[in-house]
Structure formats: structure tokens, C-alpha cells
Amino acid sequence: MKTFIFVIIVTFLYSGAFALELTDDLRAFASNMETCYGVPKDKVEAWLQDASFDDTAIRRMDSQTESKKWGFYKPLFVTDKKALGGFEFYLDYEETLKKAEEQYGVSRYVITAILGVETDYGRYKLKHRALDTLATLAFNYPRRAAFFSRELTSLFILSDEENSDPSGYMSSYAGAVGLPQFMPSNIKRYGVDFDGDGKIDLVDSPEDAIASVARYLRAHGYKMNRPTAVDAGVEGKEWKKYAGRGMRPKFTVKELSEAGVMPSLNVRQNRKASFYELKLSDNESEYWLFFDNFYAITRYNPSIRYALAVTLLSFEIRSLVQDAASCGFDVQ
Numbered sequence: 001m002k003t004f005i006f007v008i009i010v011t012f013l014y015s016g017a018f019a020l021e022l023t024d025d026l027r028a029f030a031s032n033m034e035t036c037y038g039v040p041k042d043k044v045e046a047w048l049q050d051a052s053f054d055d056t057a058i059r060r061m062d063s064q065t066e067s068k069k070w071g072f073y074k075p076l077f078v079t080d081k082k083a084l085g086g087f088e089f090y091l092d093y094e095e096t097l098k099k100a101e102e103q104y105g106v107s108r109y110v111i112t113a114i115l116g117v118e119t120d121y122g123r124y125k126l127k128h129r130a131l132d133t134l135a136t137l138a139f140n141y142p143r144r145a146a147f148f149s150r151e152l153t154s155l156f157i158l159s160d161e162e163n164s165d166p167s168g169y170m171s172s173y174a175g176a177v178g179l180p181q182f183m184p185s186n187i188k189r190y191g192v193d194f195d196g197d198g199k200i201d202l203v204d205s206p207e208d209a210i211a212s213v214a215r216y217l218r219a220h221g222y223k224m225n226r227p228t229a230v231d232a233g234v235e236g237k238e239w240k241k242y243a244g245r246g247m248r249p250k251f252t253v254k255e256l257s258e259a260g261v262m263p264s265l266n267v268r269q270n271r272k273a274s275f276y277e278l279k280l281s282d283n284e285s286e287y288w289l290f291f292d293n294f295y296a297i298t299r300y301n302p303s304i305r306y307a308l309a310v311t312l313l314s315f316e317i318r319s320l321v322q323d324a325a326s327c328g329f330d331v332q
């Protein structure tokens with residue numbers, strides 16, 4: 001008997017999934033969806049009753065780690081394996097990537113690299129349902145309830161408009177959906193039906209994911225044929241005044257070079273950049289100038305390390321594609 005009870009308790013603790021109770025809060029949310037957004041209350045209540053409490057979402061939120069050094073991050077995301085995965089993805093979706101690049105003015109290699117860092121080009125299987133994580137965090141995680149409540153609202157508006165079931169949106173523990181890891185509000189704003197099947201599907205359609213990433217970056221200022229990032233050497237001490245002063249490019253290359261920052265490539269003197277020292281270890285650093293396109297990538301995820309991993313990975317993928325083209329493969 002003791003064993004039996006133990007098994008029940010353990011199963012309960014580790015399954016982590018039980019239906020959310022339709023409390024007054026949830027009913028009020030459903031009423032609000034009808035009054036403010038015209039999504040029928042009964043429909044929302046039925047969706048909420050289908051939601052399960054996702055304890056992983058809360059545990060992971062509470063244990064989000066502090067950001068690590070670039071020296072920790074770089075070997076995780078800028079690897080030969082990741083670049084090769086990007087090359088394979090590129091070959092599979094070359095036509096779509098080129099079409100998105102042309103239509104939105106965003107490098108096809110950057111689009112590929114973002115999908116690589118986010119979900120390993122869709123190979124990473126998302127284990128959560130956005131419905132569960134967002135409902136759990138909206139109603140059981142006071143610190144960020146307002147944010148997740150807005151995202152749950154977006155998920156329901158989207159499901160209503162697209163005539164889809166909200167439980168079909170597979171996500172991270174924080175409710176970021178599909179290959180490009182879009183929060184539902186961004187699917188509404190930037191999602192594209194690029195394969196023309198009538199639905200924006202970021203979970204099962206790489207074509208839709210590719211165009212949605214491109215549209216997002218364009219909306220955040222990305223422009224083709226402009227530099228993204230260039231590494232630099234430093235001289236003297238004056239450069240320290242400019243290092244780490246915010247992601248938005250605000251110093252001219254001329255100002256920075258006068259302060260002892262020497263870019264490894266020629267860059268127009270009046271181009272604006274931000275400048276960062278990134279620690280590889282306690283006594284070893286890289287120095288980088290970042291431009292408007294880099295800033296656009298940080299709007300996808302507001303982290304210098306993230307955007308630099310995407311940028312370097314995009315360079316690797318581009319050189320694999322170019323090498324293949326020069327060796328007679330049918331790629332451009």
C-alpha cells in the first residue's frame with residue numbers, strides 16, 4: 001500500500017500536467033476576450049479548459065541563468081556541426097531563402113543562422129504547448145503575469161483569426177512558438193504565410209518560418225549589403241570610454257579609431273557603430289564593432305552574444321555555400 005501511494009505521488013509530481021481549474025480569474029479573462037477582442041467567451045473557456053498546468057514553465061522561469069561570458073556562448077553556437085546543419089538546411093530551402101531575401105531585403109544566410117541558433121533548423125523538438133505554458137505563466141506567475149497574459153491573448157486572437165486550435169502551437173517553456181521561436185504577438189505582427197496554404201504555420205512550415213524571420217528583421221531595420229559586425233584591435237586606453245555603451249550604434253568609426261579602435265576591415269569613417277569588449281576568459285578578450293544590421297538582430301533577442309553567434313554562424317554558412325558553388329555544386 002505504501003508503495004502504491006508513493007507511486008501515485010511520484011507520478012503526480014513528475015507528470016507536471018493537470019488541467020487548469022476554471023477559476024473566476026480565468027472566466028474574467030474569457031469575458032474580456034469577448035468584450036475587447038470579439039473572441040467568443042465560450043470558445044476561450046473551452047480552450048482554457050484544455051490547458052494543462054505546466055510546472056516546468058515556472059521552474060525554468062525561476063532558474064534562468066545569468067548571462068555567461070562570450071567565451072562560454074561561442075563554442076555552443078558557432079560550431080562546424082551547426083554550420084554544416086545550416087548548409088544542409090540552405091540546400092533544402094534555397095529557393096525559399098532566395099525569395100525571402102529578395103522580397104524582404106534580409107540576408108538568406110542570416111535567416112538560416114537565426115533558425116539554427118533558435119531550434120537547430122527545426123531539428124530541436126519543442127516539448128511544450130504554448131497554450132499550457134502561457135496559461136500557466138499568465139495565471140500562476142505574478143512577476144510576469146501581465147506579459148504572459150498579453151501573449152495568451154495574442155495566441156487566442158491568432159487561433160480565432162486563423163481558425164486553428166491553440167493547442168497546436170508547439171513552443172519553448174516560455175511560449176516561444178515553432179522554428180523561429182516567435183511569441184504569439186509577433187506571429188500576429190510579423191508572421192507570413194509563405195508557402196501559400198492559407199495558414200501561418202511556424203511549427204511545421206519552414207517556408208513560413210523563413211519569411212517571418214525576414215519580415216521581422218526588415219521591420220527592425222535590417223538592410224541588405226550593409227556591414228553587420230567587424231572585429232577590431234585596440235591601442236592605448238581611450239577606447240575603454242566607448243566600450244559597452246549600449247547596443248544602438250552611436251559612435252562613428254572615425255571617433256572610435258581616434259580612441260584606438262582599429263577595425264580589421266576597411267569601414268566607412270562616418271558609419272555609426274557600437275563597440276564592445278567581449279571576454280573569452282578572465283584575461284582574453286575580443287573587440288567588436290557592431291552596425292545597424294547587428295542592432296536589428298539584437299531586436300530578435302536583446303543579447304550581444306546571441307546576435308554575434310547568429311552573425312558568425314551566418315558567415316560560416318555563407319562560406320560553405322560559396323565553397324560548394326565554386327566546386328561545381330548547383331548553388332549560388
Ligand SMILES: [Ca+2]
Binds near residue numbers: 193196198200
Ligand atoms: Ca503557410
